[in-house]
Amino acid sequence: MQDTTIILQILWTSLATSTYYVLFAVAFALVLKVTRLFNFAQAGVMTIAFYTAFVVVQWLEWPAWAAFIVMMVVTLTASYALERIGFEALRRRGVSVMFVFVFTFMVSEFVAYVAMLIFGTWPQTIFPTIFWPVTLVGEIAVSGWDLPAMGATVAALAAFFAFMRFTRTGQFMIGVADNPGLAELYGIDKRQIFLVTMLIAGAFVGLGMFLYGTRAQVLPQTALSLMLFAVVATIIGGIGNVAGAAIAAVILGIVQNASILVIPSEWQGFLLYIFLFFAIVFFPNGLKLPRRRTRFGTATRNTPPAGDAPAETQA
Amino acid sequence: MAGVLEVKNLSKSFDGIVVARNVDLTLQSGRVVGLIGPNGAGKTSLFNLICGVVKPDDGMVLLEGKSLDGQPFHQRVRDGLSRTWQHTRLFPSLPVIDNLLVGTHDYPGERLINVLFGPARLRAHDTIARDKAQGLLGKMGLGSVANDLVSDLPYGQQKLVGVARALMGDAKCLLLDEPMAGVEGQAYAAMQRVVREVAESGVAVCVVEHNIAFVRDLCDEGVFMFSGAILARGSLAELIRDPQLTELYFGH
Amino acid sequence: MEYLYGIIIIVGLYVILATSFNLIIGYGGLVSIAHPVFFALGAYTSAILSRDFGVPVLLAMLAGMLVALVASIALALPSLRVSGDYLMIASIGFQLGLLEVIKNFRFTGGPGGLTNIPPFLIRDFGRESYVLLVLAVMLGVIALVWWISRGDYGRAMSAMRDDELAFSSIGRDAMWMKIAIFALGSGIAGFAGALYAHYFRYIAPEQFEILQSAAILTMVVVGGMRTTWGPVVGALLLQALPQAITFLNLPPSVLGPIQGLLFTGLVLVFMFVRPQGLVPAKDIWRAVPRAKAEETR
Numbered sequence: 001m002q003d004t005t006i007i008l009q010i011l012w013t014s015l016a017t018s019t020y021y022v023l024f025a026v027a028f029a030l031v032l033k034v035t036r037l038f039n040f041a042q043a044g045v046m047t048i049a050f051y052t053a054f055v056v057v058q059w060l061e062w063p064a065w066a067a068f069i070v071m072m073v074v075t076l077t078a079s080y081a082l083e084r085i086g087f088e089a090l091r092r093r094g095v096s097v098m099f100v101f102v103f104t105f106m107v108s109e110f111v112a113y114v115a116m117l118i119f120g121t122w123p124q125t126i127f128p129t130i131f132w133p134v135t136l137v138g139e140i141a142v143s144g145w146d147l148p149a150m151g152a153t154v155a156a157l158a159a160f161f162a163f164m165r166f167t168r169t170g171q172f173m174i175g176v177a178d179n180p181g182l183a184e185l186y187g188i189d190k191r192q193i194f195l196v197t198m199l200i201a202g203a204f205v206g207l208g209m210f211l212y213g214t215r216a217q218v219l220p221q222t223a224l225s226l227m228l229f230a231v232v233a234t235i236i237g238g239i240g241n242v243a244g245a246a247i248a249a250v251i252l253g254i255v256q257n258a259s260i261l262v263i264p265s266e267w268q269g270f271l272l273y274i275f276l277f278f279a280i281v282f283f284p285n286g287l288k289l290p291r292r293r294t295r296f297g298t299a300t301r302n303t304p305p306a307g308d309a310p311a312e313t314q315a
Numbered sequence: 316m317a318g319v320l321e322v323k324n325l326s327k328s329f330d331g332i333v334v335a336r337n338v339d340l341t342l343q344s345g346r347v348v349g350l351i352g353p354n355g356a357g358k359t360s361l362f363n364l365i366c367g368v369v370k371p372d373d374g375m376v377l378l379e380g381k382s383l384d385g386q387p388f389h390q391r392v393r394d395g396l397s398r399t400w401q402h403t404r405l406f407p408s409l410p411v412i413d414n415l416l417v418g419t420h421d422y423p424g425e426r427l428i429n430v431l432f433g434p435a436r437l438r439a440h441d442t443i444a445r446d447k448a449q450g451l452l453g454k455m456g457l458g459s460v461a462n463d464l465v466s467d468l469p470y471g472q473q474k475l476v477g478v479a480r481a482l483m484g485d486a487k488c489l490l491l492d493e494p495m496a497g498v499e500g501q502a503y504a505a506m507q508r509v510v511r512e513v514a515e516s517g518v519a520v521c522v523v524e525h526n527i528a529f530v531r532d533l534c535d536e537g538v539f540m541f542s543g544a545i546l547a548r549g550s551l552a553e554l555i556r557d558p559q560l561t562e563l564y565f566g567h
Numbered sequence: 568m569e570y571l572y573g574i575i576i577i578v579g580l581y582v583i584l585a586t587s588f589n590l591i592i593g594y595g596g597l598v599s600i601a602h603p604v605f606f607a608l609g610a611y612t613s614a615i616l617s618r619d620f621g622v623p624v625l626l627a628m629l630a631g632m633l634v635a636l637v638a639s640i641a642l643a644l645p646s647l648r649v650s651g652d653y654l655m656i657a658s659i660g661f662q663l664g665l666l667e668v669i670k671n672f673r674f675t676g677g678p679g680g681l682t683n684i685p686p687f688l689i690r691d692f693g694r695e696s697y698v699l700l701v702l703a704v705m706l707g708v709i710a711l712v713w714w715i716s717r718g719d720y721g722r723a724m725s726a727m728r729d730d731e732l733a734f735s736s737i738g739r740d741a742m743w744m745k746i747a748i749f750a751l752g753s754g755i756a757g758f759a760g761a762l763y764a765h766y767f768r769y770i771a772p773e774q775f776e777i778l779q780s781a782a783i784l785t786m787v788v789v790g791g792m793r794t795t796w797g798p799v800v801g802a803l804l805l806q807a808l809p810q811a812i813t814f815l816n817l818p819p820s821v822l823g824p825i826q827g828l829l830f831t832g833l834v835l836v837f838m839f840v841r842p843q844g845l846v847p848a849k850d851i852w853r854a855v856p857r858a859k860a861e862e863t864r
Contacts, residue, residue, distance in 0.1 A: 098598045101655055102788060103838060106831045109781050113827035120820060228663060231656055273664025280657050281645045392738035404733035406726040408852050417726045418737035424719020425739055427747045437719050464851060484738055
């Protein structure tokens with residue numbers, strides 16, 4: 001039936017395109033969970049990832065697999081630098097939430113302007129074309145991009161969840177996420193854990209941007225808009241809940257794609273902001289923010305929102 | 316007899332740990348209740364529940380017969396509740412007297428309308444507030460440090476400033492969280508005197524304290540808490556003599 | 568001469584924007600990047616009302632300020648009900664989202680923007696009068712923020728920033744104070760937007776983008792948060808810089824990013840080298856100079 005076909009098509013396309021959204025959301029949610037940091041600088045890393053791949057493929061004319069490897073190396077290096085040079089310095093100084101926000105926001109903007117300067121403001125893609133061969137499965141159009149993308153994403157997520165559950169480092173990450181002070185008392189090296197977290201997030205970001213840039217056009221400021229998706233998914237999925245963020249990303253992707261049936265296409269982009277507002281207005285105390293800190297990097301002297309346990313010692 | 320503050324059947328758990336277990340407590344005008352018990356008994360948690368900083372799982376809190384359910388903390392304070400903190404929580408960027416001035420019951424300066432269109436009203440309020448603040452500081456022997464920074468004061472004096480700030484709001488019920496912790500000497504005597512006077516003026520007072528001598532000299536009755544529950548009530552003398560309670564207290 | 572007037576007005580408007588933004592993030596302690604969008608709301612409201620509905624310009628300007636103010640409350644109220652962190656996130660969404668709306672609506676002229684915005688004062692009194700108007704508003708805003716921060720309200724804001732829980736424990740309503748500060752700052756930005764619209768008579772979405780957020784944030788952070796003169800210094804400095812590089816005759820495609828790099832790079836450098844900014848804020852809030860306080864007692 002016509003309608004079923006349309007619905008299935010939308011479902012399939014949404015699933016395929018939700019791959020990169022899931023990766024971005026998981027990266028953001030993971031960093032937030034373990035380091036208690038809203039890493040808006042992720043947009044900067046995303047921009048770096050894309051343009052690296054772009055340069056390798058289109059300027060150096062190397063094969064795709066080489067581009068992927070180079071991109072990963074550069075992205076991980078950027079994540080390393082961000083954590084070791086940036087966040088560590090901020091933690092050491094005990095700066096405020098405002099300071100961290102300005103820093104992460106400015107880093108992303110700085111990277112965007114460098115990109116603008118070097119690459120200009122017209123849309124680019126990693127490969128010269130974003131047209132992939134299409135096969136018809138039944139009546140559903142399946143792009144040659146879809147299956148490899150979904151396969152890569154599922155593999156990455158599976159590896160990640162296995163890592164979190166079965167390795168010591170993964171367990172330590174959860175320990176630091178739940179109670180950093182206690183984790184330190186148990187001898188867990190927080191510095192290392194934060195670095196590992198940022199590197200894992202960097203890997204997701206790299207894969208995500210490679211997928212996105214081989215299917216859609218990218219401008220220097222695109223990453224910031226993509227980030228918003230990740231943020232909304234993280235809020236809806238429940239802060240501290242990485243799996244929730246992933247699921248929310250998929251659902252948001254489906255809803256956004258399905259909305260083409262009901263609203264004109266130029267409004268699709270706007271939908272996300274509506275979601276953000278709904279998330280904030282209707283998911284208030286149900287979602288708990290990580291214990292708020294007045295000073296970045298420390299876990300003492302919190303100012304709890306109503307409903308949370310204060311930091312005063314229990315007498 | 317109905318009290319100024321009534322806690323009825325208050326219960327709360329966090330992650331499986333019971334911090335309040337069917338707690339009943341009545342605070343009456345002019346009387347000082349001492350809340351004692353070992354660390355982790357739930358005493359400060361009870362204060363947090365009464366203040367609305369933490370939402371209870373069950374039970375209610377009544378201030379002068381009116382339920383406080385759903386009222387945010389600052390609204391409860393305006394209704395007549397007041398509390399001090401274990402770690403003072405003074406405002407480090409404000410001099411001592413300004414810490415008090417911002418704590419008056421009505422603070423017209425917190426509304427932009429008054430700032431923009433009613434400077435005369437602000438000036439009038441300021442005069443009255445300053446008199447009151449100086450008076451309170453004077454009673455505590457802190458008159459000379461009114462313009463000093465909080466961080467310049469010894470800890471004992473800081474705690475007195477905390478109590479003074481809590482008294483600026485004409486509270487009907489005052490919750491003191493370990494006012495004597497870290498305090499000795501002149502500040503100790505001053506604190507005792509202040510709490511006595513506050514009670515005598517008709518305020519219902521509840522003190523969480525570990526300093527048994529302080530509690531014994533000051534409180535009209537005692538309440539012993541353990542693991543979130545009230546185990547015993549009575550005169551401080553009785554509670555202190557009870558061997559089981561003593562073991563619970565010091566056994567931890 | 569006209570060129571100079573244009574520069575003075577732009578600088579004046581940026582001082583107004585930086586000062587009002589300082590009120591929000593410096594004195595109010597609120598984290599938000601949504602300032603340019605309120606500037607835009609004021610500009611568009613005033614332009615549309617006066618051009619398409621015949622509303623007298625002055626009234627339209629005031630309406631612009633009102634719309635910005637109401638919109639800011641619509642943003643802040645649900646967000647601050649939860650926490651300041653939510654406001655931070657919501658402000659990003661609001662800034663990006665509302666600009667999407669403006670870009671896509673035919674009503675607001677779409678990406679091409681609005682032209683033929685009715686002029687104000689210039690026809691009758693010359694350009695000089697508009698310059699004086701902007702400078703007068705600028706001085707008024709500086710005085711207003713100074714007045715607010717020095718009096719009882721400043722005391723309360725300082726206490727709120729120090730310890731919000733303790734602030735509540737003495738009966739003060741932190742949430743409404745934050746909303747009021749946010750609304751006032753955003754309303755001022757809206758009025759500045761209207762002033763912009765009726766002088767340059769052409770507004771387009773690209774003038775209100777994230778670059779503006781970065782620029783205004785830089786002016787406040789580099790100039791010095793929580794001081795009266797910090798944002799002024801920041802605005803002057805950061806307006807001088809782009810003017811200086813226009814003399815290098817760079818192509819516009821390079822000029823924009825270079826300006827962006829300057830803004831963001833400056834903030835990053837300052838954050839690590841001199842986080843307090845050019846004009847450092849005093850740590851302690853005092854009502855009147857100490858000597859006077861002793862006198863009145």
